[in-house]
Amino acid sequence: MDDNDQSESSRKSLAANRRDVLRAMAALGLTTGVLGRYGVSAAFGADFDWKKFAGTKLSLLMTGDENDHRALADLMPQFEAETGMTLEVTSPALGALIEKTLQLLQAAQSSFELIEFLGFLTTQQVGAGYYEQLNQYIDDPALTAPDWEIGDFLPPAMSNVGYFDMATKTVGKGKDIYGIPGMHSGSVIYFYRKDLFDAAGLKPATTWDEFKAAAEKLNSADVAGCSFIGANDFSLATVDWYTRFITTGGKLMSGSPQTKDFKPNVNSPEGIGALQMLIDVLPYAPKNVTKYGFAENVDGFSTGKIAQMVFWSTIAGPIFNTENSMVADKTGTGPVPAAPGQTPRAIQGGWGMGIPKNADPAKKQAAWLALTWLTSKAFNKYEVDKYQIDASRTSTFNDPELVAKFPYLPDSLKAASTADVIPTSHIPEFFQLNDAMNVEFNAALLGTQDAKTACDKVQAAWEAILKKAGHMA
């Protein structure tokens, strides 16, 4: 090779190296731009191959009623860039989601590889054997990034949607995992207007008597002293009644479905008392509270028309959103009130994500990889940061940056950690029982019957349903 050839060769080599460098820089710049734009840093192990299923197209069915799908939409470009997979998301409202899910799970092959299910439906859906057992994926280092950490998920959330003992059909038991908490978990906390309480010289309520007294004192033409779900709505029974019930010593069920002595205690003194507490604060609630569901209460509180209420912690998103809420900087949170000597606690809520057993077998591993991405620490942190969605991971709740920004997080963590998995969610008749309760309690709030009559009717209805289903002799 003469000098000219060497020189030409060197120039070509240099040009090739320069091109490689430029390509690498472009890729780095693109990735940095994507990551930087969404403020999420890559939290995945550098040695883990996230692109092993690149080119796979997956479908996810999830709820569209909360902000999870928005967070996912924000980070979709990052998901595609990091995994090489595409994810088609369908996010209907809860009712449609449940109906569609059941159809899919019973089909010959599910058209969705990932499905988000409500914690209350774990027994019904997971217990019927519709979901893939995930232990094999969790334990496979080739499929699960090392820092994904199953142990970081809130234990009550794992009990609610993760563990299921097929032999005894019991949720929260055993070692087999069928769902991963995601995209959010949560419980119920106490929201109150700091400014109104300070002006009135009141402290946030820690007992139900204080709650009622504050409601009476703060009630005015412009601001209701308190509010609650008063409509014939799912959360009337599960949030407002149940919280008062268990924090005054109530125990909803005795026995178990397995021993066929699953007996309700709705018309116990605590049950009647919990409903009576709601009736007693009606004069201090918004005029149309008996028609108030989730949206009406969130709107009412964030527009400054409600002084206090106990509610799903997930509403922290709209309440603390400085763009839309009029009370973002005036709202305080705390544990739910409780009777003296009782532990403040409320119902365990939240969602789980699983892989349908009838999904395309060729895509299940890819689906698992996507699931770990969607339930990762980075994604969970982003959800909380951007939309104040309830976290599923302990590390997210304790993240110093998030706690500094959102002071309600410790209250949410405590609530989520001590939350109570409502016993009736352990049987498939949960929604039927809930409906029976909501109807009678709504009628009591409307004034067409008293608390005792309502509770007696619910007790009778529940016993009939449980006996027919074989859970009660």
Add this chain to the structure above:
Amino acid sequence: MSFAMTSAPAKFVFGKPENPRRTVWFLLGPCIAYLIVFSIYPLFHSLRLSFTDLTAAGGTGNWIGLKNYADLLVDPLFWNAARNSAIMVTLAVALQVVLGVALAMFFNLHLRGSWIVRGILLLPMLIPPIVVGVMWRALLNPDWGLVDWIISRFGLTPPDWLGSVDMAIVTLVLVDSWQWTPFVFIIVFARLQALPQDVFEAANVDGAGSWVTFRRITLPMLMPAIVFASVFRAVDAFRSFDLIYGLSYGGPARGTTTLSFFAFQNGFQFQNYGYAAAVAYSMLIILAGGTTVILRYVHIRGPGQ
């Protein structure tokens, strides 16, 4: 058949012109197949389902004979739904017939510009019932709804449209009437336009007033159209689900839970598929019996009878 069938493929498909059977089956076949797959099979499948205890959690349903139907007869929730269905059908059809006939008589006056109003009048029918339900739920919202705002501007107290058990069913009837009165109007108006005018001229000559003319001549001659529209509206009102879903979701306190909504709840909320199928078939039995009675015993008299 008048089209040419001279080519071999055409002869293969359509057969010989003198024997049109193959042609008939070829043309009717897709329609029949569609009916079998989407109507007849589901009908028999749900009938079979109604004799089982199939639930979502149960997986395979066991044969239980008529137990679901026996349970229905003693279920107070079923009778509550049946009662609500009866109230809705009766009130809605009565109101829609009265209003529909009144509108038809009014537009028969052929006032200037009435064709524009007639067009606007038909718009509610074009809106899907679920949208109508959601729209009126917003309009009737007690905190920020337009209707209550207008009523209160006149110094009146708005009724508790969807919060009172008694009022909610009335609201449902009113909203349903808002949407479907134009249907009755169209049917009756078309019949009105086709009535022979010599009868009215003769009545006028005899000195019959407008009320007598309406009662003794117009109404009897409109009766076929009124019965036709009533039966159609009764069946539709009985089946109505999406309006209830959007407007009141069966509440408050099951005050607007009709049989169709009850079937939906059992099937899609409680996943009691066997029981829901039994509710659906009970609706079929009620509808079949009801329409038979109406058509058998309602006498339709023509002019001169």
